[in-house]
Amino acid sequence: MIPGPTIVSPRVLRALAKPVLSHVSNEFVDGYAEALTLQKKLFGTKGTPFLLAGSGTLGMEAAIANLMEKGEKVLCVENGYFGEKWEEIVETHGGVVDRLRFNWGDPVDIKMLKEKLESDDYKLFTVEHVDTSTGIANPIKEIGALAKNTDALYVVDSVCGLGGMPLKMDEWNIDYALTGSQKALGAPPGISNFCLNDKAWETVEKRKTPPSDYYVNLKRWKPIMDHPKGYFATPATGLVLGMLEALRIIDEEGLEARWKRHETYAKAFQAGIKALGMGSFPAEGYNAHTLSVPKIPEGWDDAKMRGIMYNKYRVIIAGGLGKLGGKTVRVGHMGNDTKNDLVATMAAMESALAEMGHVDDPGKAVGAMMKVFIKS
Numbered sequence: 622m623i624p625g626p627t628i629v630s631p632r633v634l635r636a637l638a639k640p641v642l643s644h645v646s647n648e649f650v651d652g653y654a655e656a657l658t659l660q661k662k663l664f665g666t667k668g669t670p671f672l673l674a675g676s677g678t679l680g681m682e683a684a685i686a687n688l689m690e691k692g693e694k695v696l697c698v699e700n701g702y703f704g705e706k707w708e709e710i711v712e713t714h715g716g717v718v719d720r721l722r723f724n725w726g727d728p729v730d731i732k733m734l735k736e737k738l739e740s741d742d743y744k745l746f747t748v749e750h751v752d753t754s755t756g757i758a759n760p761i762k763e764i765g766a767l768a769k770n771t772d773a774l775y776v777v778d779s780v781c782g783l784g785g786m787p788l789k790m791d792e793w794n795i796d797y798a799l800t801g802s803q804k805a806l807g808a809p810p811g812i813s814n815f816c817l818n819d820k821a822w823e824t825v826e827k828r829k830t831p832p833s834d835y836y837v838n839l840k841r842w843k844p845i846m847d848h849p850k851g852y853f854a855t856p857a858t859g860l861v862l863g864m865l866e867a868l869r870i871i872d873e874e875g876l877e878a879r880w881k882r883h884e885t886y887a888k889a890f891q892a893g894i895k896a897l898g899m900g901s902f903p904a905e906g907y908n909a910h911t912l913s914v915p916k917i918p919e920g921w922d923d924a925k926m927r928g929i930m931y932n933k934y935r936v937i938i939a940g941g942l943g944k945l946g947g948k949t950v951r952v953g954h955m956g957n958d959t960k961n962d963l964v965a966t967m968a969a970m971e972s973a974l975a976e977m978g979h980v981d982d983p984g985k986a987v988g989a990m991m992k993v994f995i996k997s
Contacts, residue, residue, distance in 0.1 A: 622966045623939040624753050624781060624912040624953035625804040629867075633808055636866040642858050645850060649858050652865045653849035659868035660814055663876070664798055665789035668818035671839065671846055672864065674857040677780035679813040680799030682710055683837040684745075684776050687825050688797065691715035691833070693744040696737060696773070700759070701725050701752030702943045703778065714833050719743070725752075725945070728907045729759045731767065738771050745774035745796075750782035754942040756914030756951070757903040758786065765793035774821055780804060783814075784871060785883040785911040785955045796821040802860070805883070805911050807956035808867035811860045870957075883910040886954040886963060889993035893967040896989040897974060902949050911955035916948065917941075918979075923950050926973045934969035960994055 642649040653672070660670040673679060685707075689695055695716045697707040700723040711718045721737045723729060729748060738746065751758050761777055768775035774796040779788050783798070785805035790798050795818070802812035817825070817839075825839055832838045836854065845851045871879060887910040891901060894915040902914040917923045923940060927950065930936045941949035954963055968987050974980040 622952055622954070622958070622962065623937055624951050624955070625801070626810050627804055627807060627953055627956040628958060628962070629809055630807055630870055630957050632870060633863050633866045637809070637859055637863045639859070639862070642862070644856050644858050645852070649862065650849045652862050653856065656861060656865040656868055657846060657849070659865070659872055661816065663784065663868065663871060664814075664816045666791045666798075666816050666818055668790065668816050669822055669843065669846060670816045671814070671842060672861065673813050673837075673842065674811060674860065675813040676810065677778070677799060677801030677813060678706075679837065680780075680801070680815040681707065681778060682834070683813070683815060683839060684747075684797050684799065685710045685714050685716065686832045686834040686837050687828075687839045688774055688776070688821060689714060689716045689744050690828060690830055692717065694719055694741060696721060696741075696743045696746035698729055698734060698746060698748045699723070700727055700729060700755070700757055701749060702754035703752050703780070704747070704749045707747045707778075716744075726755045726757055726902050727904050728757060729764065731760065731763050734764065735767050738767060738773060743773040745776050747776045747778065750777050750779035750788060751786065751909040751911055753781045753912065753951070754945060755902055756909050756912055758782070758907050758909040760907075761788065761795070762793050765795055768794040768796070774824060781909065781911050781955075784879065786909065787876075787880050790816060790818060802864055802867070804953075805955040806864070806867050807870065808864045809860065811857060812864045814864075880910075883955060885993065885997040886910065886958065886960075887913065889960075889990045889997075890952065890954055890963060890967070892993050893971075893986040893990040896986040897971060897980060902945070912951055912953045914941075914945075914949050914951050917950065921974075921979060922977070923947060925977060926950070926970065929973035929976060930969045934965075934972065936966050936969040938966065938970070964990060 783800040799815035802808035803810040899915040939951040
């Protein structure tokens with residue numbers, strides 16, 4: 622129950638267990654084309670989808686390598702560990718970084734962002750949809766209203782959001798959005814999914830200099846995305862077909878239903894941790910629906926709690942990331958997770974804390990969670 626990699630459906634595992642196919646076989650080519658079509662639907666765009674071997678970081682690097690040229694300014698909007706990761710990528714490719722920083726756990730302030738965008742000439746600006754380090758969900762729809770009135774390209778990292786929370790690229794004026802296969806999409810690690818709208822692709826076409834990367838030069842990949850029978854580099858055939866099955870599962874559930882399910886999961890888990898006497902790290906009203914980040918009260922040993930949960934109840938959750946180590950834990954509840962998974966996780970956490978002497982009334986947290994599920 623960590624915030625990725627997440628549980629993979631048996632349907633996806635069966636697709637992965639098939640014999641390896643040739644990347645030019647009809648079965649693979651047709652599957653790749655279908656996956657790209659479903660990806661566009663998932664992202665809510667009529668733009669260009671890319672489905673490549675790599676992690677979410679590949680999608681981040683592809684954005685900078687293709688949309689920015691050396692010496693251009695990029696505004697990195699930061700309120701967590703992964704928001705700060707953009708700085709290194711921009712600087713690696715010779716860009717000039719400017720920063721708009723907020724306290725970890727606080728959402729992006731729309732007014733401050735508007736003033737910042739108006740203060741300088743930025744080629745693009747980056748925003749985290751959900752920062753997995755803090756559990757914060759930024760108001761990407763409202764930020765999109767600002768993007769409509771600026772020349773700067775709006776780039777959204779939705780590695781821990783897409784598939785579990787609403788994201789509508791075209792409707793929300795997002796020029797480039799990215800995710801990874803291993804979180805709310807419910808596929809194994811190894812696939813980077815991202816899309817560009819027409820404004821972003823025009824930027825790629827009009828570059829004065831070629832991208833500084835060979836593999837993530839999107840001009841080389843676009844002919845394959847348009848016609849998967851073509852060749853630039855060998856695709857990860859098994860992972861692509863596994864991703865296809867995961868995208869089919871999402872499509873069958875329906876995005877609205879899937880978003881609602883994740884929202885219910887988040888409300889239920891928040892009710893449970895509140896009953897345990899634990900606070901939630903993100904600012905109130907900005908909790909992600911894909912994971913929860915409870916704060917560890919003073920004097921509680923989160924490593925011991927996680928150890929009991931694993932050794933006694935076989936439930937795995939993650940510790941705090943970066944400067945939140947020892948101060949928070951992170952619990953994923955996304956993708957193929959079920960209500961039973963969440964109840965088992967909360968029961969394990971509550972039992973561990975009772976064993977440690979921090980909970981006097983075991984069952985209260987699970988009961989609070991169940992009340993949310995019953996009403997949903």
